[in-house]
Amino acid sequence: MKQALPTWMRDWLDVIVPVGEVVLVLLGAWLLQRLMRSLIVRLGNTRGLPREMATVMRRVSATLISFGAVLLVLDRLGVSGTVLWTAFTGFAAVGAVAFFAAWSVLSNIFCAVLIFSTRLFRLSDYVEVLENGEKPGLKGRVVDINLIYSTLQEVGPDARDTGSVLQVPNSMFFQRTVRRWRGTTVPTRWLDTPAANAASQESR
Incomplete structure (x- = not known):
């Protein structure tokens, strides 16, 4: 069929077909x-x-689909599978080295997945990370959760935000005891001033 086409069309056909295949791949990925x-x-x-x-x-899912689309586009453009496989194995080797070099980062990412799946806490919850037993540690309102850190908005004794935030590594929540309050109400114990807390301890 290609031989039956005019010469100028056959020349353009070698360009139009790969471009059309690339467009179809991108459309399918979208x-x-x-x-x-x-x-x-x-x-x-x-x-x-x-x-x-x-x-x-x-x-x-967007990353995986985009990666697959790039591989298909390169294949349609004439990049051989051997080259792609060699490049992939090279990147895999570098990734394995980076895995051990960035273990703490990967640990935080894995803990972020656990926070989302186990619902350890959610946005707008109030949490307190206890150092040991009842000794108070980091505390605040959860305002953001990403793959590395969970951001806690510090709350002052007057029940207003102090303006500062704590970026706590996600892995720390699985190394300490976590106390959690649901809802948007500030825990009552956080509203006491240091002097009031000291007087309460002396009265005991």
Whole structure:
């Protein structure tokens, strides 16, 4: 069939076909991302999937789909599978070295997934990380949870935000005892001034 086409069209056909295949791959990747996003939203509405976990799932699925689309596009452009496999194994080797070099970072990422899945705490909850027993430690209102840190807004004795925040590594919440208060009400014990706390301790 190609021989039956005019010469000028045959020359352009060698360009149009790969470009068309690349466009189809990109369109398929875009549609797949929208499908995954809709599926995750449906899981959140019907199965009670936490918002933070849904965000992580959207980012991971988008990354995987984009990576697969790039590989398909390179294959359509004539990059051999051997070259792609060699590059992949090279990146995998570098990733293995980086895995051991960045163990603490990966540990925080894994703990972030556990926080989302086990619902250790949520946004707007008040949490306190106890050092040992009842000894007070870090405390505040949860205002952000990302893959590395959980951000706590410090609360002063007058029940107003002090303006400073604590960025606590996610792994710390699994190394200490965590006290949690649900809702938006400041824990009563946090409202006492240091002097009041000292007087309470002396009265005991």
